[in-house]
Amino acid sequence: MRAIFIAVGSEMLDLDRVDTNSTYVARRLREKGVLMDMKVVVSDHMDNLSWIVKKACQRAQLVIISGGLGPTEDDITREAAAAALKKKLVFHEQIVADLQSLFRDRGLAMPEINTRQAFVIEGAEIIANPAGTAPGQYLETENCKLLLLPGPPNEMIPVFEDIFSRHIVPAANYFIYSRTFRLTGIGESDVDSRIADIYRKYRNPVTTILASLGVIELHFLGRSKNSDEEARRLTDELAGKVRARLGDFIFAEKEQSLAEVVVDDLKRRKLTLAVAESCSGGGLGSQITGVAGSSEVFLGGVIAYANSMKTGILGVAEEVLKKHGAVSKQAAQAMAAGVRRLCGSDIGVAITGIAGPGGATAEKPKGLVHVHLSVENFEQGVRQLFSGDRDMVRTRAVNRALGLIWQYLKEARGKGQ
Numbered sequence: 344m345r346a347i348f349i350a351v352g353s354e355m356l357d358l359d360r361v362d363t364n365s366t367y368v369a370r371r372l373r374e375k376g377v378l379m380d381m382k383v384v385v386s387d388h389m390d391n392l393s394w395i396v397k398k399a400c401q402r403a404q405l406v407i408i409s410g411g412l413g414p415t416e417d418d419i420t421r422e423a424a425a426a427a428l429k430k431k432l433v434f435h436e437q438i439v440a441d442l443q444s445l446f447r448d449r450g451l452a453m454p455e456i457n458t459r460q461a462f463v464i465e466g467a468e469i470i471a472n473p474a475g476t477a478p479g480q481y482l483e484t485e486n487c488k489l490l491l492l493p494g495p496p497n498e499m500i501p502v503f504e505d506i507f508s509r510h511i512v513p514a515a516n517y518f519i520y521s522r523t524f525r526l527t528g529i530g531e532s533d534v535d536s537r538i539a540d541i542y543r544k545y546r547n548p549v550t551t552i553l554a555s556l557g558v559i560e561l562h563f564l565g566r567s568k569n570s571d572e573e574a575r576r577l578t579d580e581l582a583g584k585v586r587a588r589l590g591d592f593i594f595a596e597k598e599q600s601l602a603e604v605v606v607d608d609l610k611r612r613k614l615t616l617a618v619a620e621s622c623s624g625g626g627l628g629s630q631i632t633g634v635a636g637s638s639e640v641f642l643g644g645v646i647a648y649a650n651s652m653k654t655g656i657l658g659v660a661e662e663v664l665k666k667h668g669a670v671s672k673q674a675a676q677a678m679a680a681g682v683r684r685l686c687g688s689d690i691g692v693a694i695t696g697i698a699g700p701g702g703a704t705a706e707k708p709k710g711l712v713h714v715h716l717s718v719e720n721f722e723q724g725v726r727q728l729f730s731g732d733r734d735m736v737r738t739r740a741v742n743r744a745l746g747l748i749w750q751y752l753k754e755a756r757g758k759g760q
Contacts, residue, residue, distance in 0.1 A: 344515065345403040346372055348382040349395060351410035351420050352494060355384045364409045364492070364499050371507060376517025376566050377405065378549070387411060392423035400427065400487045405511065407503075410494030412477035414457040420491060421480075425464045428484060432462040435469065442476055464491075470505055474498045481506050488514070517566045520574040522582040524561040526592040527601055527746035534559050534589065541584045548578045550585075556735055557742025558601060559592075561585065594749050601745045602630040608752045609640035609690075616748070617686035618644040619657055619678040621669065621695040622712065626741040642686040647678060657681030670695050672713050672724045679717035690751070691717040694744050698736040712740045716747050723751065 411420030438461035470479035479502035531554035542550035548565035565578030683691025696712030715724040
């Protein structure tokens with residue numbers, strides 16, 4: 344079964360709105376082996392919406408429309424869908440009665456405009472909306488199943504779940520099994536170049552590469568019409584080949600953040616951590632302390648933004664700053680060693696860089712970051728040049744620091760330390 348999701352609303356195109364409905368629906372469909380081929384955002388325009396509904400119903404077996412079921416003049420999903428399917432809209436007095444009762448319970452009189460919500464596509468099943476005034480609609484045509492859902496997520500979810508359980512799950516005819524790898528210390532293009540020759544040989548499972556700021560996710564989804572065991576076998580076969588190529592970069596094989604993995608590993612090894620941050624402004628400490636139980640291993644940190652903090656609190660020598668500057672491997676090393684001494688931790692990590700937009704020079708451009716890890720009798724630093732705006736550089740720097748800690752713990756574990 345192929346699915347297309349249509350999000351309706353001019354505000355979805357013009358304003359800073361994030362469509363969460365499609366991601367929720369895609370996840371639920373995926374759990375039953377139904378993959379969403381496409382999602383489209385359409386403005387409140389009759390011709391455009393009618394056209395896209397018509398095309399979607401010709402292409403997919405399942406079409407899900409979210410939004411545009413309200414009472415106002417720009418809520419045209421009912422009309423556009425009916426036009427696309429060449430069906431009439433039928434007025435239901437019972438919907439009006441239910442709406443009037445709902446408004447009375449709220450101590451209000453129902454505005455006349457809400458009667459527009461009583462129009463239902465000919466032949467469609469009316470789906471009660473327990474959280475709002477716009478009922479959903481479900482219609483099976485010769486070509487596809489069509490769902491009309493309210494737009495607000497708190498209304499969309501219960502209406503969708505009702506239709507999902509009664510009409511979609513029984514029609515889903517695939518067993519599925521998924522695997523996830525999470526990687527750090529490697530870029531998206533490098534990941535693809537290393538494994539493309541493997542996953543391109545497989546139409547099933549499907550491989551998806553997702554890149555965020557410093558973390559890469561690999562998703563493998565296997566499907567089988569025969570059994571869950573077959574779906575699992577196909578997925579595990581591909582995942583095993585990929586792990587053989589990328590194992591050095593895989594920090595998790597489940598939905599676990601890099602910070603969670605680092606904290607768990609520190610706990611197992613009974614090691615403590617302290618951080619010194621400049622350009623990241625406390626972001627690294629925030630990620631660590633966001634993990635439950637991090638107090639067992641995280642001693643604290645210093646946001647040494649000014650040079651006076653670097654010298655006065657962390658003990659960075661003034662000659663280091665004069666000769667090399669605050670954004671340098673020498674400064675990062677001194678900061679990491681300084682916070683380790685100050686807090687009495689096993690591991691000290693420092694971040695210093697130029698997040699922008701100002702402060703850059705030809706020798707030290709915007710996005711330049713030095714990260715350093717200091718342990719007794721061991722030092723390791725990395726120099727990175729990150730792209731993106733200020734927030735992106737800071738986030739990438741934090742994830743690179745977490746990756747450096749994870750890599751150190753991994754290598755120490757391999758050496759039996």
